[in-house]
Every structure is written in C-alpha cells, then in structure tokens.
Amino acid sequence: MQSVARPLCRQLTRQARQLRVPNASRALVATAPQLSRRNYASHRSDGRDARSAVISVLNNIASKREVQQYLAQFTSVSSQQFAVIKVGGAILTDYIDVLCASLRNLNQMGLYPVIIHGAGPQLNKLLEEAGVEPQYNEGIRITDGKTLGVARKLFLEENLKLVEALESWGVKARPITSGVLMADYKDKETYQFVGEVNQVNANSIKAAIADGYIPVLTCMAENDEGQLLNVNADKAAAELAKALVPLKIVYLSEKGGIHDKETGKLIEAINLDEEYDEYMKKPWVIHGTRSKIRDIKTLLDDLPRSSSVAIIHPESLERELFTHSGAGTLIRKGTKLHSASSLKEFSNLGKLKDALARDREGPDAANVVDRYVEILESRPFQAYFDENMEALAVVLPPDEAPNAMAQLATLTMTRNAWLSNIADNVFQNLKRDFPRLAWTVKQDDENLTWFSEKADGHLARDGDVLFWYGLGGANEVRDLMSEFIKHGRKMFGDTNLESHLHRSNPTADRIRAHAAKMAGGRPTGARAFSTNARPRRHIRTDGLQQVRTYSTTNPNPPLGIKNREKDYPSKVALIGARGYTGKALIDLLNKHPNFDLCHVSSRELKGQELKGYEKKKIIYESLSPDDVRKMAERKEIDCWVMALPNGVCKPYVDAIEESGHQEAVIVDLSADYRFDSNWTYGLPELVQRHKIASATRISNPGCYATAAQLGIAPLVPHLPPFPAQPTVFGVSGYSGAGTKPSPKNDVNVLKDNLIAYSLTDHIHEREISSQLGTEVAFIPHVAVWFQGIHHTISIPLAEKMASRDVRQLYQDRFDKEKLVRITGESPQVKNIAGKHGVEIGGFAVHSSGKRAVINVTIDNLLKGAATQCLQNMNLALGYSEYEGIPLD
Numbered sequence: 090m091q092s093v094a095r096p097l098c099r100q101l102t103r104q105a106r107q108l109r110v111p112n113a114s115r116a117l118v119a120t121a122p123q124l125s126r127r128n129y130a131s132h133r134s135d136g137r138d139a140r141s142a143v144i145s146v147l148n149n150i151a152s153k154r155e156v157q158q159y160l161a162q163f164t165s166v167s168s169q170q171f172a173v174i175k176v177g178g179a180i181l182t183d184y185i186d187v188l189c190a191s192l193r194n195l196n197q198m199g200l201y202p203v204i205i206h207g208a209g210p211q212l213n214k215l216l217e218e219a220g221v222e223p224q225y226n227e228g229i230r231i232t233d234g235k236t237l238g239v240a241r242k243l244f245l246e247e248n249l250k251l252v253e254a255l256e257s258w259g260v261k262a263r264p265i266t267s268g269v270l271m272a273d274y275k276d277k278e279t280y281q282f283v284g285e286v287n288q289v290n291a292n293s294i295k296a297a298i299a300d301g302y303i304p305v306l307t308c309m310a311e312n313d314e315g316q317l318l319n320v321n322a323d324k325a326a327a328e329l330a331k332a333l334v335p336l337k338i339v340y341l342s343e344k345g346g347i348h349d350k351e352t353g354k355l356i357e358a359i360n361l362d363e364e365y366d367e368y369m370k371k372p373w374v375i376h377g378t379r380s381k382i383r384d385i386k387t388l389l390d391d392l393p394r395s396s397s398v399a400i401i402h403p404e405s406l407e408r409e410l411f412t413h414s415g416a417g418t419l420i421r422k423g424t425k426l427h428s429a430s431s432l433k434e435f436s437n438l439g440k441l442k443d444a445l446a447r448d449r450e451g452p453d454a455a456n457v458v459d460r461y462v463e464i465l466e467s468r469p470f471q472a473y474f475d476e477n478m479e480a481l482a483v484v485l486p487p488d489e490a491p492n493a494m495a496q497l498a499t500l501t502m503t504r505n506a507w508l509s510n511i512a513d514n515v516f517q518n519l520k521r522d523f524p525r526l527a528w529t530v531k532q533d534d535e536n537l538t539w540f541s542e543k544a545d546g547h548l549a550r551d552g553d554v555l556f557w558y559g560l561g562g563a564n565e566v567r568d569l570m571s572e573f574i575k576h577g578r579k580m581f582g583d584t585n586l587e588s589h590l591h592r593s594n595p596t597a598d599r600i601r602a603h604a605a606k607m608a609g610g611r612p613t614g615a616r617a618f619s620t621n622a623r624p625r626r627h628i629r630t631d632g633l634q635q636v637r638t639y640s641t642t643n644p645n646p647p648l649g650i651k652n653r654e655k656d657y658p659s660k661v662a663l664i665g666a667r668g669y670t671g672k673a674l675i676d677l678l679n680k681h682p683n684f685d686l687c688h689v690s691s692r693e694l695k696g697q698e699l700k701g702y703e704k705k706k707i708i709y710e711s712l713s714p715d716d717v718r719k720m721a722e723r724k725e726i727d728c729w730v731m732a733l734p735n736g737v738c739k740p741y742v743d744a745i746e747e748s749g750h751q752e753a754v755i756v757d758l759s760a761d762y763r764f765d766s767n768w769t770y771g772l773p774e775l776v777q778r779h780k781i782a783s784a785t786r787i788s789n790p791g792c793y794a795t796a797a798q799l800g801i802a803p804l805v806p807h808l809p810p811f812p813a814q815p816t817v818f819g820v821s822g823y824s825g826a827g828t829k830p831s832p833k834n835d836v837n838v839l840k841d842n843l844i845a846y847s848l849t850d851h852i853h854e855r856e857i858s859s860q861l862g863t864e865v866a867f868i869p870h871v872a873v874w875f876q877g878i879h880h881t882i883s884i885p886l887a888e889k890m891a892s893r894d895v896r897q898l899y900q901d902r903f904d905k906e907k908l909v910r911i912t913g914e915s916p917q918v919k920n921i922a923g924k925h926g927v928e929i930g931g932f933a934v935h936s937s938g939k940r941a942v943i944n945v946t947i948d949n950l951l952k953g954a955a956t957q958c959l960q961n962m963n964l965a966l967g968y969s970e971y972e973g974i975p976l977d
Contacts, residue, residue: 160198163200169201170333171335171336172336172337172410173329175206175325175338175341176188176207176251176341176403177206178247179210179342180341180343181208182211184402189254189255189258189260191406192204192258194407195410196260196261201303201304203304203329204303205305205308205322206248206305206307207322208307211247212236212240215243216239221235223236227376229283232281232282232283237281245307248306260303261302262303265293265294265297265305267309269289270306270325271287271290271313272285272310272311273312282316283318283319284310284318284320285324289329289331289333291332291333308320308321308324323380324384326340327387330392337409338388338396339398340400343403345401345405345417346400346416346417346418347378347381350373358419360423360514360517361389361421361422363426368382369382369383385398396422397421398419398420399418399419401416401417402416402417424511425476426474426475426480426511426514426515427475428474428518429472430471432466441462441481442455443478444474444478444479445499470486470498472484473515473518479506482497482500484496484498484522484526486523487523494569495523495526496528496581497527500528520558525560526558527555527556527569528540529555529581530553531554534554544556546558546566553577555570555573643901643904643906644902645777647773647778647970647971657683659727659728659962660687660728661678661728661962662686662689662720662725662728662729664712664738664741665738666689666690666694667691668732669827669876670758670950670954671732672701673956674730674958674959675689675699675701677956677973677974678959680973681973684962685704686702688707691709692711694709695709695711697709714743717729718748721744721749722749727966728755728962729753729754729755733758734759735759736759738759738761751785754966755785756771756962756965757787757788757789758958761788763788768787768788769784769786771789771790772790775798775799782964782965784965785965790860791852792821792947792950793817793819793878793949793953794857794860795927795952795953796927796946797882799909799929799945800880800882800943800945801815801857801861802902803903804941805861805863807888807890807898808863809885812864814864814865815883815884816865817866817882818881819868819880820871820872820879820918821870821872822874822877822918823836823839823874824950833871842873843870843871844870844872845869874922876922876923876948876949877918877921877922877946877947879917880943883940884940884942885940886939889938889939891934892934892941893932896932907971907976908960908974910926910929912929915944916929916945924977925977926952928945929943929945931943931944959974
C-alpha cells in the first residue's frame with residue numbers, strides 16, 4: 090500500500106539487467122557470518138554506523154533520493170503501520186538467510202515490519218510421510234483433526250525457527266503464536282477445522298514493537314471457545330493488513346510473483362478495476378492462484394484506493410520497498426481511464442486546457458495551449474485521461490504511409506497520478522491501441538528509467554532521448570535513428586505541445602529584450618504602479634518533448650529568487666509601532682538587507698528612541714493622516730505598514746490615495762480591508778503569489794485565520810455539501826489580545842483558566858469562510874501562555890479517507906513551502922513560539938472514515954502577523970519572498 094511516490098514501473102530496465110546490480114539481500118548474505126543465537130550481539134555495531142552501512146547497500150539498487158524519500162515516509166507513521174509481510178512456507182525452507190538479511194537491514198534503520206508466515210510445503214511433506222494425502226477445495230486445505238495436530242506442532246516449530254534465525258542475525262524478534270487472530274469456522278462440514286478471521290487483536294503486536302522486537306506471527310487462529318483453527322496464510326495476512334492499514338503489503342513467494350501459465354511470463358501488474366473479470370475467466374487462473382487474486386481484491390476493496398499488494402521473491406524485498414520500480418507482481422485497484430478522439434468528447438474543455446498547461450511556466454503558456462487545442466480540432470488524435478484529468482496522454486495516430494508510427498505528442502501527470510499508478514494504466518492502453526509508437530524525453534528527466542522500461546530501444550542526442558517500441562526489424566530501427574540524428578526532436582514536425590512552447594520561449598525573450606533596450610536597459614513587464622520593473626519568469630527551455638513534469642505538487646509554489654528583481658533598499662514607514670506585532674516586525678526589518686525603516690509612528694511613544702533597531706537612530710513620531718499625505722506626495726516611502734487596531738487605519742490609507750502616489754505599497758495588518766475586493770489578500774501559501782507580487786494594496790490575514798485556512802484548504806475539495814462544515818477550536822496566547830489591559834491579557838485571570846469569547850460570528854470566522862469559499866465555524870479561546878496559537882479542526886469528509894491519504898494531501902499541497910511543516914504528530918504550542926512558520930499535524934480520521942481532525946500551531950506575532958507581512962512586502966517590492974526571514 091503506497092502513499093509514497095512510486096512511478097509505476099514494475100520491471101527493471103534492460104540496462105539495469107545488463108548491469109546486474111547486486112541485490113541488497115544477496116549482498117548482505119554473502120558478507121554476513123553465520124553466528125549462533127547466543128552470540129548474535131556481535132553482529133551489532135554502533136546504530137549510526139549500521140544505518141549508514143545499510144543505506145550504502147541500498148544505494149546500489151536505488152537512488153539516494155528514492156531511499157531518503159521512502160525512509161521519510163516509512164518513519165512518519167506508527168511502527169506497526171510500516172509493513173505487513175506474508176512469508177510463504179517455501180521461503181522458510183530455501184531462503185531464510187536472504188529473508189533475515191533483509192529484515193536486519195530494515196531493523197537497523199528503525200523499521201519494524203509485522204511478519205506472518207505459513208508452512209504449506211512443510212505440512213504437505215509431513216502429511217505425505219504420514220501417509221495422509223492433502224485434500225483441497227477451491228484452493229483451500231481441508232483440515233481434519235489429525236492434520237490440525239500436525240499443523241499446530243509444525244507452525245510452532247517454523248515460527249521458532251524464524252525467530253531464532255533472526256536473532257542469529259542480530260534482530261530482536263518475538264514469536265506471537267496466539268491471541269491475535271480470532272476466527273469462526275469457515276464451513277465446518279466442508280473444511281472442518283478451517284477458520285475465517287473475524288477479529289484482529291493487535292495489542293501484542295504493538296507491545297512487541299514498543300519493546301524493540303519484530304513480531305512474528307503464525308496463521309493459526311482460535312475461536313471464542315479456544316478451538317484452534319487453520320487459516321490460509323494469504324487470508325490471515327489480508328485480515329492483518331485490514332486491521333493495521335500499513336503503508337506496504339508484501340507477499341513473499343519463491344515464484345517471485347504471478348506468472349501467466351500460457352506464456353510463462355511474469356505478470357508485472359494487475360489492475361483490478363479493469364482486469365479482474367478478465368483474469369477470472371482465464372483457464373489457468375484456478376485453485377490457489379484464483380483464490381489469491383480474489384482474496385487480494387477483497388482486501389483492497391476495504392482499503393484506500395492507493396493501496397496495493399506486491400507479490401515478490403525475498404531477494405527483491407529491498408527493491409520493492411526502496412525503489413520506484415518495485416519487483417514481482419503488483420496488484421492494485423487501478424483507475425478507470427477514458428479516451429477521446431475529438432474535442433467534442435471532452436465534457437470540459439477548460440479542464441483539458443488546465444491539464445495541458447499544468448506546470449508549464451511562461452508569459453505565453455496559456456496562449457500556446459489555446460493554439461495547440463485549436464490544432465487538435467483539425468487533425469486526428471487519441472487522448473487518454475482519468476476522471477480528474479490528473480493523467481493525460483495525447484497520441485497522434487500514424488498516417489497511411491508504410492511502416493508509419495504513432496507519436497506520443499503529450500504526456501502530463503500530476504504527482505498523485507504517478508503515486509496511484511495511473512501512468513502504467515495509460516501506457517497499457519497505448520500499447521494496446523498503438524503497436525508502434527515513438528516519443529522523446531529530455532536526457533536529464535528524473536523518470537528516464539520509467540520511460541526506458543516502456544520502450545524497446547532508445548537513442549540520446551543533444552540532450553534529448555528518442556524512445557520507441559514495436560519496430561519491425563533492424564532496418565526500421567536504423568532509419569528511425571538516422572532521422573533523429575539528422576533532425577533531433579524536429580523530426581516530429583509541428584505536432585506536439587512542447588515544440589510550440591519551445592518556440593514561444595525564445596520569441597518572448599527577444600520581445601522582452603528589445604523592449605528592455607528601448608526602455609533604457611530596464612526590463613519591461615513592470616507593475617503599472619511601480620517605477621521598479623520586474624522581469625517575467627521564463628518558460629522552461631529544458632522541458633520534455635512529452636512533458637510529464639511534476640517538479641512540485643503545489644499549485645502555487647514559492648517564487649524564491651525568481652521573484653527577485655532588485656538589490657537596493659526600499660524605504661519603509663511603520664504606523665502603529667507600539668504593539669507586539671509592530672515590535673516583532675521591527676526585529677525582522679532590523680536584519681533585512683534591503684528594507685530601510687525610516688519612520689515609526691506611535692502616539693504613546695512619541696519622542697522616545699526606538700529600541701532594537703540597529704541600522705540607525707530612529708525617534709518615535711506621532712504622524713497624522715495629513716503628515717502621511719505630505720510624505721506620500723514627496724514619494725518618501727516605498728512601503729507603508731499599518732499596524733493599527735481595527736477601524737483606525739482608513740484615514741491614513743485615504744491620505745496616501747489622495748497623494749497620487751499610487752505605486753507605493755500599503756500592507757494593512759488590521760481586518761479593515763480583508764473583505765475589500767480592491768485589495769489583495771496576502772496569504773502567499775494559498776493566494777497566487779504573482780497576484781501579491783503585482784499588488785500595491787495588501788491586506789495581511791489574521792493570525793487565527795492564517796492557521797485555520799492552512800489547516801483546512803487541502804480538504805476543501807473533499808467536503809460534503811452544506812450544512813456540514815469544518816469546526817475550528819482555537820486557543821491563543823494572551824499576546825493576541827494586544828497591549829491594552831483586559832481580562833484576556835491579565836495573567837492573574839488566565840492562571841489555571843481558559844477564556845472563551847466571541848463564540849459565534851467572530852470576524853475571523855467570516856474571514857476564514859470567505860477566503861476558503863465554504864462555511865467554517867470558529868470558536869476562539871485565550872490561555873495563559875504569551876504567544877502561539879493551537880487549532881483543533883474537525884473536518885467532515887464527503888467520502889471515506891484514511892489518515893495517510895489525508896496527510897498526503899497536505900504534503901502535496903504544501904510541497905516546497907518553507908514556512909509550512911507537515912508532521913505526523915500533533916504539533917505543540919511550546920515548539921512554535923518564536924518560530925516563523927506553521928506546523929500541521931495530527932491527521933486523525935474517525936473510524937467511519939468520514940471525519941478528519943487536524944492540528945495546527947502558529948506564532949500569532951510572527952507567521953500570524955509580522956513574518957507574513959514581511960513575505961508580502963518582499964513579494965510586492967521585488968525581493969525574494971523569504972529574504973530576511975529566519976528559516977529554522
């Protein structure tokens with residue numbers, strides 16, 4: 090079951106096979122001494138050294154990025170949710186050292202798979218020696234009293250054998266032979282002492298892992314009367330997986346997967362949604378194979394759609410766990426794909442264009458996509474896509490010339506499409522409908538291996554790689570290669586989207602360069618309100634011929650240094666510098682390399698020296714709106730920051746407007762303009778950053794509202810219809826009540842206390858709801874600590890979801906955000922105070938699967954106010970978004 094990234098190839102590339110990279114398990118077996126149980130401790134080395142050694146071995150079969158990615162995913166969940174590994178009986182006989190090497194490998198990285206084993210071949214041998222012929226019905230062993238007695242003794246022996254073998258390898262293992270699987274008779278008259286699991290008691294599993302042991306279970310169960318029952322090992326593993334909901338489910342088999350008995354070939358993947366009925370009709374899918382596929386379907390029907398079961402050889406365990414390519418046979422639900430051969434068959438052309446434009450940057454990208462769609466109107470094509478358009482492939486069929494090939498013109502995938510194996514589904518359809526296909530990819534593409542596995546051959550030239558499959562012979566291959574060597578990607582002519590994008594990029598560059606020259610060297614594309622122009626971001630010139638890009642899953646990624654256009658200071662005035670937020674902002678401006686604080690205004694502190702600002706001496710003023718208007722007329726200030734109470738700043742804003750200095754940036758920290766459509770709402774993680782970067786009137790979000798929106802936004806598309814709504818229980822430190830004395834900032838009142846206020850219709854409730862576009866209930870409280878907010882957010886779900894699926898949505902949505910941290914645990918206020926970001930965690934899901942609970946923490950004075958203000962100032966004034974912000 091994978092919520093981790095797994096670009097979906099199921100076989101090793103031809104090149105990888107030729108390299109014969111040693112399997113990690115085999116490498117470990119080859120070098121590990123065979124020690125007895127009593128001296129297993131000598132296997133152990135310093136934990137850090139052992140972990141490094143294991144990772145070094147893994148890097149022989151996977152990239153460092155893959156290993157780090159999977160390790161981070163595996164260690165982000167409860168230990169018992171890492172993996173359920175079913176071990177076939179033949180593995181205990183023929184591959185026990187390979188298995189132990191792999192499990193030691195995992196254990197030294199702090200991972201604890203739950204092991205459940207069978208012993209079918211051993212039982213058959215014992216029964217044969219006893220003159221008893223095994224009896225089966227639909228692949229299920231009929232277990233009479235004598236067979237049960239032999240099986241019970243055998244299973245205990247095999248369990249102890251595996252535990253002792255693990256300990257001899259330095260792995261602490263605990264035998265668990267009863268008390269976990271509860272069962273009823275399957276059909277006592279037909280199968281006798283065969284059980285069907287009806288309950289899993291996981292306490293002993295959790296206890297073993299908590300004590301540092303890998304749990305090792307047999308597939309024997311018991312009923313309420315204490316009667317032992319034999320349970321098929323596959324079925325027992327499935328029930329265990331349903332109860333634990335692990336990230337990975339692996340069945341170890343000496344056969345290494347399911348093989349097509351008609352062709353003898355390994356079946357790399359079975360997509361149950363599309364292929365289950367077809368497989369059930371195949372004449373060779375009988376007995377154990379039929380039962381296995383059927384049981385796995387039943388298991389996956391009860392698990393999230395991202396779940397899957399891998400059937401692999403034990404030598405491939407590390408490859409399955411730590412590489413994108415995996416091994417053996419992967420059985421998954423799959424995704425229903427649609428196809429279209431005309432634009433009329435798309436129910437939503439806007440959705441098609443959005444998919445085509447996905448991850449393509451540049452000033453003319455949208456127009457290029459529009460023109461490309463117009464081209465598709467006038468020529469034959471075949472498109473393949475899923476319901477949500479997360480995967481889209483456009484193929485141009487071959488013409489009528491002899492030996493003509495189809496061309497894969499566009500392939501675009503979201504990260505979720507790769508994770509949920511849709512890409513493999515797409516390619517299966519391509520190979521079914523187009524027996525001859527060619528396409529190109531950039532040579533530095535991170536998924537080059539995946540493309541290689543789909544092709545019969547490839548050729549690299551000038552940074553591009555040509556792939557093909559289905560060519561008839563050496564002459565055709567030679568002709569295709571010659572054409573590519575001569576013309577490169579241009580051999581495909583004018584028929585794919587990326588060619589259009591590539592041509593538009595240099596054209597746009599030439600236009601901008603000419604305009605810049607005419608403007609005296611300054612780039613054009615400037616904000617109309619500013620004398621400081623901003624160069625536009627370039628279209629990627631290294632894109633794929635068929636782009637499958639997902640550099641980030643975040644639809645609104647940080648601009649970073651791409652936004653930076655100037656390195657000289659901007660002059661800043663702070664109106665309302667007495668409060669906690671004003672002081673926090675002064676601290677940030679003091680360390681910012683490009684902001685020059687020129688004026689601070691506070692009626693109460695007028696005439697006093699500003700403390701904590703080291704760049705120059707500043708004396709507090711008491712500026713009136715008329716003073717501000719005159720300063721604005723003289724264009725003394727580039728950015729005005731209003732840190733005033735609600736309802737106070739309008740006269741100052743009006744004065745700046747009246748001055749005619751429209752290009753001056755105003756950032757208002759109050760709620761006065763958060764509902765004004767003429768102002769830009771400044772929450773960079775959720776509002777399109779380019780809008781903030783081109784704005785002069787920015788309303789800084791509220792502290793409660795920032796945390797709540799970040800905590801709810803990824804699940805908004807998954808909310809049920811109104812009146813179901815998220816509910817936010819928010820608790821703030823008393824600094825949020827300001828400096829004016831009140832019960833809400835009186836420590837004596839707050840001691841041993843929690844004060845609720847504005848139980849309905851709080852202004853942040855309106856703010857959160859209006860920005861998210863859905864009704865949200867918000868109940869604020871104040872507590873005795875000074876700074877920091879904690880939200881507990883209950884969110885109803887339209888469809889059943891698992892905790893890890895919810896967490897994945899948040900990880901995808903906030904990918905590359907430097908001020909948002911996703912954590913598996915519930916974040917704590919004491920850890921966020923003084924920090925500049927937001928922590929989101931918890932990710933609990935109700936047993937119904939229809940309600941999620943998210944925890945969010947934020948420092949109300951920093952990311953909830955001053956830090957966010959600085960983000961908006963940086964964006965609007967042409968600096969890097971995080972400049973001057975400590976990223977700790």
